[in-house]
Amino acid sequence: MKFAFFPGCVSKGGCPELYQSVMEVYPQLGLELEEMTTASCTGAGVLQEKDRKLGDMLNARTFALAEQAGLPIMTICSTCQGVMSQANHRLTADPSYLAAVNEILNEEGLTYRGTTQIRHFVWILLEELGEQGIRQRVRRPLTELRAAPFYGCYLQRPSEALGFQDQPDRAKSLELIMSWLGLEVVDFPGKTRCCGFPLLTINEKNSLRMVASHTLDAKRNGADILVTPCPLCHLNLDGMQSRAGGQQQADIDLPIWHLPQLLGLAMGMEPKRLGLTRHLVSTQGVLDKLGSAVA
Amino acid sequence: MITIFRIRRFNPETSPSMPYFQEYKLDTERADTVLDALMHIRETLDESLTLRCSCRGAICGSCSMRINGHAALACKTKVQAMASERGVVQVEPMNNMPVIKDLVTDMAGFWDKVRQVQPWLQPAGQEPEAEYLASSESMNHLTGVMGCIMCGACVSDCAALEADERFLGPAALAKAYRFVADPRDGAGRSRLLALNEPGGMWDCTRCMECIEVCPKGVGAMDRIMSLRSRGIQAGVPSTCGSRHAEVFADLIYRKGRLDEPMLAARTFGLQNLSRLLSLLPMALRAFVRGKVPKSGPLHRAIPGVEKFRRLFQRMEERP
Secondary structure: OEEEEEOOOHHHOOOHHHHHHHHHHHHHHOOEEEEOOOOOOOOOOOHHHHOHHHHHHHHHHHHHHHHHHOOOEEEOOHHHHHHHHHHHHHHHHOHHHHHHHHHHHHHHOOOOOOOOOEEEHHHHHHHHHHHHHHHOOOOOOOOOOEEEEOOOHHHOOOOOOOOOOOOHHHHHHHHHHHHHOOOEEOOOHHHHOOOOHHHOOOOHHHHHHHHHHHHHHHHHOOOOEEEEOOHHHHHHHHHOHHHHHHHOOOOOOOOEEEHHHHHHHHOOOOOHHHOOOOOOOOOHHHHHHHOOOOO | OEEEEEEEEOOOOOOOOOOEEEEEEEEOOOOOEHHHHHHHHHHHOOOOOOOOOOOOOOOOOOOEEEEOOEEEEHHHOEHHHHOOOOOEEEEEOOOOOOEEEOOEEOOHHHHHHHHHOOOOOOOOOOOOOOOOOOOHHHHHHHHHHHOOOOOOHHHHOOHHHHHOOOOOOHHHHHHHHHHHOOOOOOOHHHHHHHHOOOOOHHHOOOOOHHHHHOOOOOOHHHHHHHHHHHHHHHOOOOOHHHHHHHHHHHHHHHHOOOOHHHHHHHHHOHHHHHHHHHOHHHHHHHHHOOOOOOOOOOOOOOOOHHHHHHHHHHHHHOO
16 A cells, blocks of 8 residues: 655654664555655644644645645654644635635645545554554564553544544554554553653653653553654653653663564564664663564 | 443541542443443442532533543443443542542632633723623634533643643633633733743643543633744743744744754753753763764755745735
């Protein structure tokens, strides 16, 4: 299946290991990707603080580019997915709003007709490959691993814009996919909560409290790692973990993995090729436990 | 349908007064709400079970509680929709407020915060001879936020409040928006200035929990974002939050994409040099770990950014 690939700013910026791992795994999943090099940032919910309609226009432009290419969009970031889903929901629900946005887009010779599908990589795994498609690609079942899911707000809420009514399994997509990889899924209440990233600039103390709370909670429940489909959650949970631990006087040391890294490892790929050496919280202890020495 | 209700109990008058879960098995009907079931438990199985309810029709907002981990009105929630595969429904009191007994919480703090935003109309200028006039459009816009029944569900599930109880919270901020956006109100700027303080509109973490759990579709977080936007437009003193939004928008205009190092540098700037410097050790560790994209730490603009900027300008020129 072919997609217009929207990598998002962070996978091409602060989380390059996410982009790297997607590039490694996608050819073996039967996916064909055409990267949207001229698409802009979604606004990440931040631009929308200043001007929501401006954010919707930028996203409509991206949808129009994909529509022109005749391709559905694939995202790899919960925030990109959520912001785009919400924008598409507003645009397709109100023809007069869409017409007003198109009036601006016409400036660049673009029109959005409202037909573009936008799906996160996790949903594509769930809905296109399914249990059988994933299980048959597993070369190395991760049975020794205890992993907790961490979705990121934008892949959980608002459920209406994310299509949970038609696709109810999306609400538990991470758990399903992780279980198909053979590992033990650790459930914990924080899995659908906020990582605190949007507060990092404004109120670092509160943001770090959220990081510490979720990582310590997952650890208490027996998790070896936390797995996320959101690079912004990764930036906070991995990047700020040591500072969050310092604030709580706790040594957290919980590696945070991107979902494609976990998938790639289960498919038998080398950890280094998946960017698992590029994290701030070392993944080495877990890899040792799995018996996969990093080359 | 046999359903097991796993209810969090707490009685401050027993010793030791620690919360615990108690299970009740009940035969429920297809149409039963969680409130129907709880009242049935109280009437037939355990009269000590304490809960708060009144209208039973999602109007009064009294029976808000956490059902399977999320706040909801018990009278608006069907048992059948919530029962797990094993037929279990978990019921707990609301979060982010003290528990008085079992499922009843103390909402005094909730009301204090609502009062803090001065939830009454403060018109400016001379009183008109007849009524204050407002357009239908502006009043229609306010009907959504005026639908709030003060049930506390949004406050219960607010992630920012969980991290810091000083945060005003979604219900009070949505109420503040109701007056800031009212054309008859004359205190908009002073309201925005008050909301610009720590614990106000910039302390929301944008988790959307309040949007998801609201039984009336108030969309508190969307109202908070509108407050931020109005604050920026009104030129209230800049905060890290407002600078972050302004710089973010400018970077997208210039490059079509985010530039993280530049975003941090310009948001904190010289006003907050210590914050900026405090990020350096992390940035250095990230660099050592190879967390730098192939294109380098400073990002190039997307191809065709000039055309893209025209769209941006057109949007900014609109009335």
